[in-house]
Amino acid sequence: MITMWEPTVVGVLRLPSGRLVRGRGLRRPLPDGPPPMYGLYLLGHEPPPVPWEARWLRWPDFRLPSDRADAADALREAWTRAETERVEIACGGGYGRTGTALACLAVLDGVPGPEAVTYVREHYAKRAVETPWQRRYVTRFE
DSSP, X not given: OOXXXXXXXXXXXXXXXXXXXXXXXXXXXXXXXXXXXXXXXXXXXXXXXXSSEEEEEEOOTTSOOSOHHHHHHHHHXXXXXXXXXXXXXXXXXXXXXXXXXXXXXXXXXXXXXXXHHHHHHHHTOTTOSOSHHHHHHHHHXX
């Protein structure tokens, strides 16, 4: 049996469906506990290799994904995998891009777009989704 994320650990977001996804900043050390089974890394440059399956999404700091179709595909994959795997989503600091991605997962999980940023700020981090264009991206995400 696969052990999922511990829902009370800092950085773990519980979506309305019960799926658990860990968000984090890559500039901080890897948290204690089990490693992810799958990671989605949101950076302007290719991240260093990790010992688990991972996908890189080109997403410059304080901006939006470079390829929105690829981003939608990557976010849907992360959401689907979170049902049965330990999924981690991370960027440099763990707030702007990571928060935006987590809010998009909330939309996929049934949270209305206009409410998804508030959901992630309440259940993940108050600083999540840092820019007006990131908030707009979530609101329009399908």
